[in-house]
Amino acid sequence: xEKQTITIYDVAREASVSMATVxxxxxxxxxxxxxxxxxxxKVIEKLDYRPNAVARGLASHRTTTVGVLIxxxxxxxxxxxxxxxxxxxxxxxxxIILASxxxxxxKVNTVLESILAKQVDGLIYMxxxxxxxxxxxxxxxxxxxxxxxxxDPSGKIGSVNIDYVAAVKEATARLISTGNQHIAxxxxxxxDPINGQYRLKGYQTALADAKIAYDESLVFxxxxxxxxxxxxxxxxxxxxxxAAVITDDELAVxxxxxxxxxxxxxxxxxxxxxxxxxxxxxxxRPKLTSIAQPLYDIGxxxxxxxxxxxxxxxxxxxxxxxxxxxxxxxxxK
Amino acid sequence: xEKQTITIYDVAREASVSMATVxxxxxxxxxxxxxxxxxxxKVIEKLDYRPNAVARGLASHRTTTVGVLIxxxxxxxxxxxxxxxxxxxxxxxxxIILASxxxxxxKVNTVLESILAKQVDGLIYMxxxxxxxxxxxxxxxxxxxxxxxxxDPSGKIGSVNIDYVAAVKEATARLISTGNQHIAxxxxxxxDPINGQYRLKGYQTALADAKIAYDESLVFxxxxxxxxxxxxxxxxxxxxxxAAVITDDELAVxxxxxxxxxxxxxxxxxxxxxxxxxxxxxxxRPKLTSIAQPLYDIGxxxxxxxxxxxxxxxxxxxxxxxxxxxxxxxxxK
DNA sequence: GCAATAAATGCAAGCGTTTTTATATATTTT
DNA sequence: AAAATATATAAAAACGCTTGCATTTATTGC
Numbered sequence: 001x002e003k004q005t006i007t008i009y010d011v012a013r014e015a016s017v018s019m020a021t022v023x024x025x026x027x028x029x030x031x032x033x034x035x036x037x038x039x040x041x042k043v044i045e046k047l048d049y050r051p052n053a054v055a056r057g058l059a060s061h062r063t064t065t066v067g068v069l070i071x072x073x074x075x076x077x078x079x080x081x082x083x084x085x086x087x088x089x090x091x092x093x094x095x096i097i098l099a100s101x102x103x104x105x106x107k108v109n110t111v112l113e114s115i116l117a118k119q120v121d122g123l124i125y126m127x128x129x130x131x132x133x134x135x136x137x138x139x140x141x142x143x144x145x146x147x148x149x150x151x152d153p154s155g156k157i158g159s160v161n162i163d164y165v166a167a168v169k170e171a172t173a174r175l176i177s178t179g180n181q182h183i184a185x186x187x188x189x190x191x192d193p194i195n196g197q198y199r200l201k202g203y204q205t206a207l208a209d210a211k212i213a214y215d216e217s218l219v220f221x222x223x224x225x226x227x228x229x230x231x232x233x234x235x236x237x238x239x240x241x242x243a244a245v246i247t248d249d250e251l252a253v254x255x256x257x258x259x260x261x262x263x264x265x266x267x268x269x270x271x272x273x274x275x276x277x278x279x280x281x282x283x284x285r286p287k288l289t290s291i292a293q294p295l296y297d298i299g300x301x302x303x304x305x306x307x308x309x310x311x312x313x314x315x316x317x318x319x320x321x322x323x324x325x326x327x328x329x330x331x332x333k
Numbered sequence: 334x335e336k337q338t339i340t341i342y343d344v345a346r347e348a349s350v351s352m353a354t355v356x357x358x359x360x361x362x363x364x365x366x367x368x369x370x371x372x373x374x375k376v377i378e379k380l381d382y383r384p385n386a387v388a389r390g391l392a393s394h395r396t397t398t399v400g401v402l403i404x405x406x407x408x409x410x411x412x413x414x415x416x417x418x419x420x421x422x423x424x425x426x427x428x429i430i431l432a433s434x435x436x437x438x439x440k441v442n443t444v445l446e447s448i449l450a451k452q453v454d455g456l457i458y459m460x461x462x463x464x465x466x467x468x469x470x471x472x473x474x475x476x477x478x479x480x481x482x483x484x485d486p487s488g489k490i491g492s493v494n495i496d497y498v499a500a501v502k503e504a505t506a507r508l509i510s511t512g513n514q515h516i517a518x519x520x521x522x523x524x525d526p527i528n529g530q531y532r533l534k535g536y537q538t539a540l541a542d543a544k545i546a547y548d549e550s551l552v553f554x555x556x557x558x559x560x561x562x563x564x565x566x567x568x569x570x571x572x573x574x575x576a577a578v579i580t581d582d583e584l585a586v587x588x589x590x591x592x593x594x595x596x597x598x599x600x601x602x603x604x605x606x607x608x609x610x611x612x613x614x615x616x617x618r619p620k621l622t623s624i625a626q627p628l629y630d631i632g633x634x635x636x637x638x639x640x641x642x643x644x645x646x647x648x649x650x651x652x653x654x655x656x657x658x659x660x661x662x663x664x665x666k
Numbered sequence: 667g668c669a670a671t672a673a674a675t676g677c678a679a680g681c682g683t684t685t686t687t688a689t690a691t692a693t694t695t696t
Numbered sequence: 697a698a699a700a701t702a703t704a705t706a707a708a709a710a711c712g713c714t715t716g717c718a719t720t721t722a723t724t725g726c
Contacts, residue, residue, distance in 0.1 A: 007682055018706045023684060033704060048473070053450040054396060055682030057387040058711045065430070065451070073419065074412040082406050086433050095447060097398070098431040100419050114428055117386040118398070140381070226612055253616050260618065279559055283586050285593065285618060340712055351676045356714060364674060366722095388712035391681045 006049045015043040026051055057119060065095045066306060067115035067143075069108070071127030073100050075224065075250065076278045077295065078126055081148050084299025085124055092307045094121070101128060109133055116141045122306045124148050124299075129192050130157070144309035148302035149293075153193045158309065158318035160302040164194055167291045167324045168202030168245060169209075171273045174326065175243040176210045178333045180271060183207070184241035186220045186232060186255060188248055195221075199247055222251070229254020233262070243271035243332075249280040249290070256284055256331065272331040286330030294322050339382045348376040359384055390452060398428045399639065400448035400476075402441070404460030406433050408557065408583065409611040410628065411459055414481050417632025418457055425640045427454070434461060442466055449474045455639045457481050457632075462525050463490070477642035481635035482628075486526045491642065491651035493635040497527055500624045500657045501535030501578060502542075504606040507659065508576040509543045511666045513604060516540070517574035519553045519565060519588060521581055528554075532580055555584070562587020566595070576604035576665075582613045582623070589617055589664065605664040619663030627655050 008026075012019045017040060024032050025040040032040075043049075057063040068085055070078050082098075089096050099115050101108045108128050115123065116137070122144045128134075130152055138145055138157070147159035175183050185203045190196035204214050217239055222228040229251040236244060237259070246252035252274035256266060264270055266286055274281060274290045281288040301320060308315055341359075345352045350373060357365050358373040365373075376382075390396040401418055403411050415431075422429050432448055434441045441461050448456065449470070455477045461467075463485055471478055471490070480492035508516050518536045523529035537547050550572055555561040562584040569577060570592070579585035585607035589599060597603055599619055607614060607623045614621040634653060641648055 005682095008684095009682075019683080020685080020707080021705060024705090027684085031704060036704080050446075050450055052391075052452060052682050054387055054390045054452045055711090056684075058385075058391050058713085059682075059684040061684090061711075063387060068431075073406070073415050074409060076407060076409070079407040079412055083433070086406065086431075090432075090444075093447075095451060096431050098401075098419075098429050099423075100416070111423075113383075114426075117383055118428060119385060119387045226616065250612075257616065257618070279583075280616065283559065283590065283613065283617060285590070338712095341714095342712075352713075353677075353715075354675060357675090360714085366674060369674080385712055388681090389714075391683085392712075392714040394681075394714095 005052075006047045008049070008051065011040065011043050011047060011049050014047065015040045061119075062121055063119050064093055065097055065118065065120050066303075066310075067097045067099065067112075067118070067120040067123040069111065069115070069123065069125045069127070070098060070100050072102060072224075073098070076280060077149070077249065077276050080278065080295035081126060081299035081302075084296040084301075085148065085303045086299075088300045088303035088307070092303075094307075109137060112137050116143060122146070122310045124302055124306060125157075126150050129189075144306060146302045146306045146309070149295075149298050151193050151198065153197060155319060158305055158315070160298050160305065160320050160322065161194075162291075162293050162298075162324040163321050164198035165202040165205070167275075167293075167326075168199040168247075169206045170202075170326055171245050171275075171291055172203050172206035173209065174332065175245065175271055175273060176206060176212065178243075178271065180243040181212060182215075182218060182239075182241045182243075183212075184218045184220060184236045184239065184244040186222070186229075186236065186244050186246040186251065188222065188224045188251070190221050195247060203245060224248040224251055226250045226254035229256070230258040230261075233258030237264070237270075242269070243273075245273050245275075247275045249274050249276045249278045249288070252288055252290075253280050253284050256286075256288065267331050267333050271333060273326070274331075277327055281327075281329065289329045289332040290327050292325045292327045294324075297322055338385075339380050341382070341384070344373065344376050344380060344382050347380060348373045394452075396452050396454055397426055398430055398451065398453050399636075399643075400430045400432065400445075400451070400453040400456040402444065402448070402456065402458045402460070403431060403433050405435060405557075406431070409613060410482070410557075410582065410609050413611065413628035414459060414632035414635075417629040417634075418481065418636045419632075420629075421633045421636035421640070425636075427640075442470060445470050449476060455479070455643045457635055457639060458490075459483055462522075477639060479635045479639045479642070482626075482631050484526050484531065486530060488652060491638055491648070493631050493638065493653045493655065494527075495626050495631075495657040496654050497531035498535040498538070500608075500626075500659075501532040501580075502539045503535075503659055504578050504608075504624055505536050505539035506542065507665065508578065508604055508606060509539060509545065511576075511604065513576040514545060515548075515551060515572075515574045515576075516545075517551045517553060517569045517572065517577040519555070519562075519569065519577050519579040519584065521555070521557045521584070523554050528580060536578060557581040557584055559583050559587035562589070563591040563594075566591030570597070570603075575602070576606075578606050578608075580608045582607050582609045582611045582621070585621060585623075586613050586617050589619075589621065600664050600666050604666060606659070607664075610660055614660075614662065622662045622665040623660050625658045625660045627657075630655055 008019050008022050011022045025037050099111045101111045125147050187195045207214050222232050274288045277290040277292040281290045341352050341355050344355045358370050432444045434444045458480050520528045540547050555565050607621045610623040610625040614623045
């Protein structure tokens with residue numbers, strides 16, 4: 001009664017050729033006489049045959065599937081990267097296994113393990129700092145990995161980013177140039193090297209260049225969320241800051257509104273530069289001046305890089321830095 | 334030289350049991366003597382054996398993978414649903430193959446085909462209207478499908494939604510109650526039954542109840558995006574509307590800013606109610622009054638429903654309607 | 667202590683492909 | 697036209713697991 005699924009074997013029989021030949025046709029192997037190809041294609045059409053990707057994966061050791069690890073799919077920053085990843089993946093005929101590894105909730109290791117068990121051909125990794133246990137897991141599977149919007153200070157793993165040091169340095173310098181002497185640095189977890197090493201360094205360097213003493217009490221570490229931004233406004237204000245560099249747009253938007261809602265005038269009383277130039281920066285009033293990262297491109301380039309690795313092509317540069325800029329809007333003077 | 338991958342066979346040999354027994358241990362089959370189980374587990378640990386999910390999938394006809402079709406991953410509405418889906422999927426040990434089927438760009442059919450080829454155990458479908466070719470594709474594969482935030486007017490396919498008719502009716506009535514006689518309905522594609530049938534009907538019903546004539550020139554069909562919202566403001570204003578019900582938050586936010594930026598006073602001159610109650614409604618000033626849909630829950634419930642279908646459990650109700658409400662903020666009087 | 671029954675384990679046939687190797691057929695070369 | 701070479705096709709062995717069935721081992725009843 002059950003509608004029998006049609007296999008390559010059925011096609012072979014019906015077309016009076018071997019399975020091997022059908023396989024060749026399906027895979028576009030040129031070693032098939034045109035008329036045989038025709039014949040086989042006709043049968044495939046007639047039987048409405050669809051190759052079983054799982055069987056293919058087992059036999060060929062290629063699943064045409066890549067894993068994508070994302071910290072939070074509702075964060076526009078990561079979602080934008082994901083869009084770039086997705087488009088390029090689609091272009092190269094890969095499917096994406098998406099796994100979200102919310103800090104804590106689903107432990108990265110478990111999630112990673114489940115993805116790797118699925119025999120993905122490659123992995124795009126976003127977010128979370130890469131600790132030893134993760135690195136070990138990555139090593140044991142010989143799966144190619146590319147980090148998108150995430151750094152590996154050891155430089156072993158390929159990655160696509162912007163120059164965070166330079167970007168934050170420029171942003172900070174810009175705030176200094178309009179007379180600010182007390183500039184806050186409002187950031188996500190410093191355990192993430194992007195924040196703790198690169199961005200912080202850019203911030204410090206700009207201060208040093210301007211002969212302003214680095215004051216640790218102006219560094220605010222919190223989480224990437226709107227609420228966290230709202231919540232931190234008071235503290236920043238009380239610390240005596242007159243401007244802030246903020247490392248995430250949701251955070252910055254919360255921070256901005258935290259200020260606005262308590263009567264602060266932005267940018268007159270307080271200047272803000274944020275970091276990701278997502279649509280959020282244009283949605284709020286005043287619009288936010290921002291470091292512009294080519295989010296979509298970071299994802300796209302990361303995925304492209306991964307395709308090369310999966311093809312075992314020669315990689316000229318496994319750490320790529322895309323250009324950034326600063327988009328001036330109305331949260332700065 | 335290549336580090337040999339360890340298979341179930343290696344474990345079996347090393348533990349001096351059969352592959353079947355190892356398989357039983359790995360799959361938690363109770364028919365294994367505790368000491369044998371111990372022995373096998375020890376070897377698994379020692380060899381660091383990891384089952385190959387692809388081989389498992391081929392042998393068992395279950396991939397523990399579900400497909401998720403999403404129109405646009407950067408749209409907070411869908412991303413929120415996806416988060417609910419993801420959490421429940423993780424809870425039930427399923428991986429997600431995410432495919433984004435941007436209107437047009439990647440045709441739904443192609444994407445669907447590639448997902449189904451991967452032998453997913455089930456499918457969550459969001460967004461796009463389900464036309465005949467899609468329905469056919471869905472039917473041919475016997476894969477269980479649940480729609481999340483998407484309706485199937487035919488009622489054949491399981492789905493999780495809110496009562497769009499009632500929600501929009503309430504929203505419209507609320508605007509009428511504050512004296513508005515010319516209320517615009519700003520929506521995404523009317524080809525989507527949610528808009529074209531349900532929401533529109535709610536809008537019309539509210540008008541009818543208040544004895545206000547339905548005026549087609551107050552219905553504005555556009556796309557779900559910030560820019561589209563900005564762009565449509567003028568037309569709506571010129572049509573003489575004094576309030577609007579808008580079916581998407583990004584759209585609404587663009588619309589709001591389109592107004593604000595041209596000097597309109599909201600809500601004094603113009604009232605707005607939006608539809609999804611995402612964080613965007615709280616980010617803008619004034620904050621937007623909104624229909625509240627339990628986005629995360631829609632996703633979560635949809636996925637839960639799907640797990641039941643995949644287990645062939647009895648489904649009491651394959652179309653579930655979650656409760657909605659209206660959250661009053663500052664874009665209405 | 668033995669038959670009857672239940673529980674644990676092993677055997678081996680799939681699952682639906684790809685791919686290597688061998689064979690048959692076609693094409694060139696001389 | 698035979699030998700040599702190139703091209704198409706076939707045969708069958710993997711790929712790494714699950715699972716139905718057969719077999720062995722343990723448990724129970726009397």
